[in-house]
Structures are given as structure tokens and as C-alpha cells.
Amino acid sequence: MENVGDKFKSIMATRNYADNYRKLMDQVFADPEVKLFIDEHRNELTDDSIKKSSSSLYEYVSKRDAMKKGTDAYAKGYEPKLVINNHAIEVSYQPTEAYLEQAKAKQIRGNIQDLGMSKALQNANLDDYYYENSPERKNALVNALDFIEAYETNPNEYHKGFYIYGSFGVGKSYLLSAIAHRLAKDNVKTTFLHFPSFAMDMKGLISSKTDSVTNRVDQVKKVPVLMIDDIGADSMSAWIRDDILGVILEYRMQNQLSTFFSSNFSMDQLEKEHLAVTAKGDFEPLKAKRLMERIKFLATPIEVNGKNLRND
Template structure:
């Protein structure tokens, strides 16, 4: 085993430090954090422990200097910390605030599962929802207030209806859903599944061949928060209406799980002009009514009007 002097000399040669051990250790021992550690543990630390722990004291000092100078360290994202370990001075590495914030942001992103949704929802925020003088309308403002109220009052395990946002293209329905999902992840640690329903319906039809429809349904039926975007955009077959959408909504109603929707149609329009008429042109108003009963239980209707923000300069 190398002596402390040999170890430190090796470190100094690698770093081109032109000084002797005594002068180096004098700097180490004068460091404010080293002094604070020795003072806080003076009842437990002996002179012998300090002597035998010089390499650890130097390691702490050296890594601390590298971090302050912005150079590569032995553990990027972690800061050194002096500790007592089995009666010896030791160094442990703890996550920096920056690393913990990065991990927190990654965790938040993982909580929002996006299925065929536009990329912008990843960064959607309630603070960025346009209600300035140029873009504000009474309905947009009311929808934002309802969104804020939901995110502030929602408690996991307690049923709270979601929102059914409807209006013309580009008024911010999808953006607002994304903002709600991100806010719930950030403030409540709640997982949300967002999906573009017409695209999901296509995936479900394609999954019949691979016999994976049950697996795909199970992935969304019991999501803590579910958001179905653009419902009513495409005509539904009886199977999609009854055995996909109907099963999802039935499960969520029984389990009392909040569900959000966005659509170009009001609830009445969705029922009369979309759900009641399948892709074959057959009218089944009772089937549509059954679906709408579940949608009305799971959400509260909110109109959104205003200019098309997709054309915003």
C-alpha cells in the first residue's frame, strides 16, 4: 500500500501541482469547510484521526476546488461532503441542487405519458396560456380558471370531474390539457395519460391482428388522469365506440377516475352528429346516449372561443 505522501505526490504530479505536502495540507486545513467539519466534530476527532485522514481531507478539498473552477470531478453532479465513518474521517458524495432539480424535471416528464400528441404539450404551462388583451375571451378565461381550480383542489383518491373543452380549431384546447397534465405532475406528483383519440382508435384496430387490444386498453383504462384529445374528429365504427371508448369510460366511471376531453363539438353535437351515427351510416341514439352519460359524469363542459392561435404571429 502506498504511503499518504506517495499518494499525494502522485496526485500532485498528475495535476502539475508544484508545492510540497506540508504547504498543500496547510491550505487544506485552512479551508473553511474543513475547519467547520473539524469544529463540529471536535469531541469525536483526535489528532491521530486527523493525521490518518489527511488523504480524505485532501480529496474533499481537491474535489471542491474542481467544482468551483467548473472542471471535471470524480462524480459529476455530486458534491463532496466530509463525514465520520466507523471512527475515521471519510468523504461521501451527495447530489447537488442542480442534479436534484434535473432529476425532478425528468420525473415530472415521466409522469405525463403522451400517445400521439403534439410535441408542444411537453412544455405547456398554465402561465403561458394566452389570456392577454389581444387573445382573451370570456370563455378562454373561464376555461383557464376551471383548469387552475382543478389542479389546486385535486387530491388523489378523491373523485373530481375533469373538463370537456370544446371549440374551433386553434383556440388552445390541447395546450390547456397539456398544461393541466404538467401542473399536476409538478405540484401533485400525479401521472397523466394524454392521447389523441382518433390515432388511438387506429392503433386499436391494428392491434386486433396482434391480439394486443386488451393490453392497450388496460394501459389507459385506469390511468390516474386520462385526457382524450380531439374526440369526434373522425367517424367511429361501432366497435371503436362501444368496445373501445365505451369500455374505457365505463371503467373510469366505476372507478371514479377524472377524465378530460377536447373536441370541436359540444356534448350535444357530439352525441347527435357523431356518436349516434357510425361509419356505416346507421343511427343508434341510445348507444350515443349511453356514452354521453359517462362523459357527463366524468367531466364538465367548457366552451372555448377565440381566434385561431395557430395563426398567431
């Protein structure tokens, strides 16, 4: 890519440099954006300072036009802007709106630890949460917005999460993901954890040489806001229940960290029909009750039902 200053000098160095320079600057000063800028700042500029700013004006027009054509990769993500500095015109390179949007999206993604979020949930937005003709969905949305406002107003206080339960396809997981995305926009660290997938990963880590169960559990249990999605979807071993889920919930309860759940089971069903019965068929109601007490401390139950949105 040819340097603008070098290009300007080469024009001046030609035999007919006076004519070339005059034609070049006539084009530059006739540029609508240049004319508008000079008019708007005329009280800050003299004729001499405008003349001395010729190379900057040429740089601005050249870079702007090259970027519009897509032929200039200089300072990618930045665009030239005319500015006044000490009564002279200079070029300042400032981030484009597209670049700022990309940076913001990257920041949001960095604030969400994704442990099993489906592709359909990766851009979940509370503004798109469907609640028409469903008082339950509307109530869930209102509670979600109240939580976000309370959390962002007082992030150092304990804010109880929700245990969102109901039938298939009513938007439970979507709502959890949308809450996570809204918090992430305000730089709150969240983890979205699809529990059946997480349980499989934990089993796989038992023999791993590059990571450990303890490290992974520590990452999850300490995050400021945790979304445990689809709890109760698969049978649970005693090890997953007591040494994985139990450890995570115990830590979060003791440290009062906001925790959310989604499930097809009510709290009572989760305790009696799922947590009390291990994958081997053992019946352990006391251990289930102990775990359920932690879930009740961490989350308020909110039922969401209605038509299956996945079939629409």
C-alpha cells in the same frame, strides 16, 4: 482515473515528501472554501482534528476542481461537500442541483403515459397558459387550478373532469397537457390520449401478435386521470365507439375516475353530428345518446374560444 488516496500517498512517498506535503497542504488550507468551512465549524474542531483531516480536505479540493474542469466522472451527478463527523472533517458526495432536476423531470415523464402528445405539448405548463383578454380562457384556467387543488387535497374522492370545447387553436389540448404535467409533479398517474391516433392504433392491434386490444384498453381505462384529446376529429366506426370508447368510459364512470376531454364540438354537436353517425354512414342516435350520458357524468362542459394561437 487516479484514486485521490493513492495520489496523496504517492506524494508522501517521494524523497522530498516533507516539502511536497507542506506545499500541497498550504494550497489546500489556502483554498477559500476550505478556510470558510473551518472557520464556520471551528468550535467543533481542534487543531489536531484538522491536521488529521488533511487527506479529506485534499480529496475535496481535488474532486471539486476536477468536476469543474469536466475531467472527473467519479460519482457522476454528485458533488463533494465537506461535513463534520465525530469532530473530524470528511467528504460527503451529494446530488447536484442539475442531477435532482433531471431526476424530477424523469419522474414527471414516468407519471404521464403519452399516447399521442405532440412535441409542442410535452412541456406544457399552467404558468404559460395564455388567458389575457379572454374571460373564457381565464375561466378554464381557474377551473383547472380548482380541480388540481381538490384532487390533491382529497385524491380518494371522485373529482369530475372537464369537457373543453371550442374552435381550432384556442389552447384546449395545451390546457389538458398542462393539467397532466401539474398532477404528474405531485406523483399522480395520468394518461394523455390523442383519440384519433389511439383509434388508429386500436385497429392496428387487431392482428398484432405482441399486444392486444384488451390489454391496451385496460391500461387506459384504469389510469387515475385520463385526458382524451381531440375527440370528434375523425369519423368513428361503430367498433371504436362501442367496444373501445364505450368500454373505457363505462369503466371510468362505474369506478368514478377523473376524465377530461377536448373537442371542436359542443356536447350536443358531438352526440348528434359525430357519435350518432358511424364511418359507414349508419345513423344510431340511441347508442350515441348512451355514450354521451357517460361523457356528461364524467365531465363538465367548458367552452373556450378566442383567437387562434397557432397563427401567432
